[in-house]
Amino acid sequence: MSQLTLHLLLLALASCALASHYYGGTMTYVSKGQNPDGSFTVDIRYKETFRTGCSTYNRWSCASGNCGTITSLQSGRVDSSSAGFNWCHSDALMTRRLSSDEPFELRMASCCWITNTAGGGLSWRLLTHIDLGTRSDTLAPNRSPVTTVIPHIRLPSNCHRNINLLAHDPDGDQVRCRYGLVYNVECSSCQQHSNFYLDEDTCVLHHYGYTSVGARVFEFVVEDFPTQQISVSYSTGSWASKFPLSPATPSPSSTPYSTAAPGGTPLSRIPLQLIVRIDGAVPSCTEGVYLPRLLSPTPYNGEVFDIAVAQELEIHLKAQATHSLLSDFLISGPLNITEQKTFSGSVAESTLKWTPTENDNGVHFPICFIAESKLGASVYHSEMRCVIVRVGPRAGEANVICSETTMTVEVEKSSIIGLHADHLRLNDPSCTLMSNATHVIGSMSLNSCGTQLEEDDENLIFKNEITTVEDPTAVITRRHEVEIGFSCVYPKTGRVSLEFRAHKVPFIFTERGFGKFTYQFEFYHSSQFSQMVDPSTYPVEVPLKEMIYMEIESSSSIPNTVLFVESCRATPIDDPSYHLYYSIIENGCIIDDTVVVYAENGPDYKFGMEAFKFIGNYDEVFISCSVILCKAGDPSTRCAQGCSNSTAAPAVHHHRRRSVALETASHYISQGPLRLKRSSKESADTVRSDLSSTSLNMNLVFIAGTLLALVAMVCGVVIFKSKHPKVRYQELPNSEF
Structure with a gap:
């Protein structure tokens, strides 16, 4: 054997040794639109977990179609564990530029799953099907389902436990979770384990208990289906029909990428793979005794958080276990998420913090977490919960001046980095904003420029908003990059000299x-x-x-x-x-x-x-x-x-x-x-009374x-616009600006 051959063999063995500690991974994507030169950009986020180290490499290769070129790659550690089995969980953001928006597939494959696993085999396979075509229902590219998972979940052998797999779709599509079926393409062993049942519609993995001790490999595929028949069109002039998933549609057995089935054709496919370790029996299956129990203010599973670019997100976790010692919170989330943990007796708390960047605007991010406790050599996990973080536009910094009949807003230009003042508008685009060297300024009467009126028991609240208008040089736009809400609040006292007509438009x-x-x-x-x-x-x-x-x-x-x-x-x-x-x-x-x-x-x-x-x-x-x-x-x-x-x-x-x-x-x-x-003849007996004793x-x-007079101004405030306003409001009729 030559030295070169021996050297190559040693490199191969070293590579296999490194990859033989694989715990699982997943990949999602979001289109970033078309570039001025006609090319397309897509952000691809993937997570992977290994026993040895947290170095993330680009092992993805092009499996089919035109996969374009990588323009940037960022990666970093999210979490790690040393409770019996060392592992490190990492997250990466890969940006690709493509010549067209037609479908393509990325594959990552290597050797091997962690040792002593049922159904693990030697190699592992991840395959992602990406389609950036324009949907006929949303007139925008499809967004893949959003998912992540704690890569190593532990269950006691004698308890019935459920694992709620996160499967959130930003487009509101129907999502199905299924086992990988195509050997050496979607999965390496494609095994479906006994005493486990996967509900494909709800994406819940049920463990019925009384399972032998050991690690199991789970190789899932997550797919999104339109809720009605739609078409997807491409820049090349081609198009494809997509059909909703029929309740009776079986999982495909051999050709998962066929688009000829009217019973349901997925818009995208993403992998979701993990290890579930079955430990010995626990003395009690009741949560909060040996198995940690998540307590308030821990978010419930599936909760959605809305935050703005550059706004710090805080999520508070709390867990309790009376007969075991709480030792950790395991998390899976976006790059640069941080965690601060405290432990006191039978209770443990953690605060997760993360701040989205400009590139995260409009993206839905998943975060999952598990509380972990120990008793001697035994390790116990709580249920896994997952939340969704929806990132909205940056909230600008502004000052609001309220008079008896007008509102004036002054926005610092430095708080809306990257946007030109000429691209900002009020609710009514016919009203113009002024600009100087440091501020964008808008002044309007209380019933002009799309100002809206809300009220409560005590106050009248006049609201308007500054948003972005389309940049005439841009190829496309799908969302506001800035939303700066502002308002003036007046108490309902005295009589009014100016009457507001609040008729609702359609x-x-x-x-x-x-x-x-x-x-x-x-x-x-x-x-x-x-x-x-x-x-x-x-x-x-x-x-x-x-x-x-x-x-x-x-x-x-x-x-x-x-x-x-x-x-x-x-x-x-x-x-x-x-x-x-x-x-x-x-x-x-x-x-x-x-x-x-x-x-x-x-x-x-x-x-x-x-x-x-x-x-x-x-x-x-x-x-x-x-x-x-x-x-x-x-x-x-x-x-x-x-x-x-x-x-x-x-x-x-x-x-x-x-x-x-x-x-x-x-x-x-x-x-x-x-x-x-x-009228002067009106008396008390003209009032109908239909009260019941319980109403x-x-x-x-x-x-x-x-309307009552605007006597004293309470406050002028700046708000980041909520997508779900709690108070109904009406638009006031425009008068001349």
Whole structure:
């Protein structure tokens, strides 16, 4: 044997020895869009765990298609453990530039799984199918499911335990977790272990207990499917059809990358591999005794956190075990996540911290964690929980000046690095922002430039927002890079000299399967519904006990839709969740006995009722309704069910039907305010009282007094816009800026 041959053999053996301590890995991806030169960029994040060291290498090779070139690669340690078995868990970000957005596959393969594992074999295989084409439903590239896992999970042999595998899809697609099936492609042994059951729809791995001691290799594949038939188009002019996953569709057995199956064609495939170690029996399977129990304020499994670029995320973990010694928290998360742990008696706590960068904007990041305890040589794990962190745009730094009739906002240019002042706008893009050397400045009256009004019991809150407008030189844009919310808050005291007309414009929503659709809620003068109340006359004045006529009209690009009014309630402020309310319709059933329905079972709903008042010091009333849009002709939709006295059944059914895009989600829409038209002859007996002994909310008047004066300004604040506002709001009509 020559020295060269011997040297190569030794290198091969060394490489095999290094890789023979493999614990598992995964890969996800997110498109970063098209570049000015026509090429495409994709960020690929992958995790891998080895027993020896935390060095992350690019072992990925191109398995099919045009995989482009690597433009950057970052990697680092996330966590490690020395509890009986040493391992180190690392995370890497690989950026690739591609000549087209057509599908390609990356493969990583080597030798070997850790020794003494059932089903491990010698080699291991990871394969990722990446598709950057534009979806017809979102008009954007597909985003793969988001997942990660603690690479080495320990279970006692005698306990029934579940492992909740994270399978979050940023596009809202249906996700399936299945075993790898294609030998030497998706898996190295493709073994499905006894006493374990994988629920493919929920991605929960059930362990039924009474399993022999030892490590098991699990080689899963995570796939996302559209909820309706869509097409995916590519820059080359080609396209492909994608079909939803039928409930009866079996897993493919030999050709997992075929796109000819109408029963379901995945948009992407990502690997998820790990080791589950079965230890000896534990004296008690009850959590909190030997097995650690996660306590509040630990997030629940699947919880979602929304943070802004450059904003530090903090997640607090807490665990308890009375008969074993808590020793560690194991984590899997993004690069540069840090952990601070404290241990005190039977309780342990940890604080996870992470700050996203500009490149993380718009990305969903998974974080999983497990509490670990010891008793002698025994090691115990809590349940694994995983959360999702959604990164939003950077929150700029601003100063707000509030006067009696105007708002002025001053934004420091240094807080919006990388963006030109000319690319910023208010809610109403026709209103311009001024700029000097250090600040971007906007000044507006309280009812102009898209300013929105919210209110609570004590205050009127005027809100606007600065966001980015498309850079005319950019090829594409899909999200705001900056959202700077600002507001002025005024107490409701005195009388007002300036009256605000708060008529609502049509409500616009977008959902997969229905595209863009609108609801318009209006008041009318008569049961003929021929003359709408003029929006310029709001608040609407109504005499006590006279009929009020209302119409909710839907408009959709999808033909043959019907509107269903699920509920309607009246409140003294524009907030349907306010504690004082009067029910008009519940679960599609009429509650108020003065209600008359003039049109239903079509694209609009016309109804009327007598005006009456809330007892107490309330001067206005708003009507809020929860509405659903359904495709006509299907008897199983919530729209077809009509009035239902049960609240539970429709909710479960509604969730199931939405998965096949037969109906939309419930949306709250509202209109008002209404104001009581008083007369000199009005007396106390004109007030209807329908209170029951158990209700706090059953007395209502249609009223609308003048808005109270803006006497004293409470505060001007800057906010990062929440994606789920807790208070309903309305847009004020524009006046000249």
